[in-house]
Amino acid sequence: MRKTKPQRVLRNLLAHHQTAQRTISTASHRQFENKVPEKQKLFQEDNGIPLHLKGGVAEALLSRATMMLTFGGTAYAIYQLAMASFPKKQD
Amino acid sequence: MTHQTHSYHMVNPSPWPLTGALSALLTTSGLVMWFHHNSSFLLTLSMATNMLTMYQWWRDVVREGTFQGHHTPTVQKGLRYGMILFITSEIFFFAGFFWAFYHSSLAPTPELGGCWPPTGITPLNPLEVPLLNTSVLLASGVSITWAHHSLMEGDRKHMIQALFITILLGLYFTILQTSEYYEAPFTISDGIYGSTFFMATGFHGLHVIIGSTFLIVCFLRQLNYHFTSDHHFGFEAAAWYWHFVDVVWLFLYVSIYWWGS
Numbered sequence: 001m002r003k004t005k006p007q008r009v010l011r012n013l014l015a016h017h018q019t020a021q022r023t024i025s026t027a028s029h030r031q032f033e034n035k036v037p038e039k040q041k042l043f044q045e046d047n048g049i050p051l052h053l054k055g056g057v058a059e060a061l062l063s064r065a066t067m068m069l070t071f072g073g074t075a076y077a078i079y080q081l082a083m084a085s086f087p088k089k090q091d
Numbered sequence: 092m093t094h095q096t097h098s099y100h101m102v103n104p105s106p107w108p109l110t111g112a113l114s115a116l117l118t119t120s121g122l123v124m125w126f127h128h129n130s131s132f133l134l135t136l137s138m139a140t141n142m143l144t145m146y147q148w149w150r151d152v153v154r155e156g157t158f159q160g161h162h163t164p165t166v167q168k169g170l171r172y173g174m175i176l177f178i179t180s181e182i183f184f185f186a187g188f189f190w191a192f193y194h195s196s197l198a199p200t201p202e203l204g205g206c207w208p209p210t211g212i213t214p215l216n217p218l219e220v221p222l223l224n225t226s227v228l229l230a231s232g233v234s235i236t237w238a239h240h241s242l243m244e245g246d247r248k249h250m251i252q253a254l255f256i257t258i259l260l261g262l263y264f265t266i267l268q269t270s271e272y273y274e275a276p277f278t279i280s281d282g283i284y285g286s287t288f289f290m291a292t293g294f295h296g297l298h299v300i301i302g303s304t305f306l307i308v309c310f311l312r313q314l315n316y317h318f319t320s321d322h323h324f325g326f327e328a329a330a331w332y333w334h335f336v337d338v339v340w341l342f343l344y345v346s347i348y349w350w351g352s
Contacts, residue, residue, distance in 0.1 A: 035315065036158070039158045040159075051103055051105070054154070063106070063147070067110070069136060073133065080120065
């Protein structure tokens with residue numbers, strides 16, 4: 001017996017749902033999307049921002065923290081070297 | 092508007108070479124402070140600045156290649172030469188430790204009892220955990236090759252699985268070796284046997300950790316679609332490094348664990 005229109009619509013819907021389900025189940029559980037084109041656009045934007053800061057505001061903070069630790073540490077190392085170079089007199 | 096008419100990469104100014112060099116200064120002076128002045132502050136600072144430099148520098152390299160397209164075939168050739176030369180330098184680094192081992196073990200002095208292993212040393216059984224470690228690393232060499240072939244064939248799912256297995260095997264090796272270090276009946280202070288054993292296997296272990304980290308970065312990049320089937324040098328570099336680590340282990344196993352027992 002030929003299927004009625006509602007029966008055919010429902011069957012197509014179920015078939016599509018099954019296909020969609022199959023597709024999802026073979027993909028990574030965490031659903032990683034390909035964001036590379038967005039990143040390419042972001043990092044190729046002609047805005048004069050240097051590469052190491054081009055990713056966002058947080059990078060300026062990370063960069064500044066790195067500089068402070070590095071230069072601060074260097075100053076401290078030189079100070080310790082100066083202290084070690086002139087030993088205190090024993091009484 | 093200016094465009095380059097050559098296929099090379101003229102890198103933009105970057106602060107990371109400077110911070111890297113300064114972190115090396117902090118590492119050396121930090122070691123002096125730790126050895127002679129009972130302070131680990133500088134050393135801790137050096138580790139932090141080193142990690143920060145490496146993270147930001149390599150993050151920028153990924154941006155230059157994957158997001159800005161600067162890694163032309165010409166540039167990639169240079170990167171390949173660079174990685175090969177670096178691994179070669181590491182081979183020479185390990186050669187020194189093998190030289191030290193063979194120097195002492197081929198002609199054991201009377202102070203050692205005129206024998207190798209020296210009197211009083213109970214070496215580890217090469218057929219127990221060391222053999223397991225050998226099979227773990229060999230298997231990881233197979234799985235990383237599977238990952239590479241899957242990548243080249245565009246098989247995303249299997250590439251991710253194979254790389255994951257490789258990383259797990261690397262971590263398993265590290266766990267096993269840590270346990271061996273804890274349980275060993277001899278220490279680094281136990282004469283020349285202890286020194287050569289722990290210096291050689293210790294630096295190898297460090298390289299396994301570095302290699303595993305490199306593989307984890309590749310894993311994250313693969314999840315984020317950075318690699319294509321014909322352009323994935325970061326992964327190839329990691330694979331070369333991993334095979335190097337495996338080969339060093341084979342030399343260690345045969346020389347120190349097997350012949351040396």
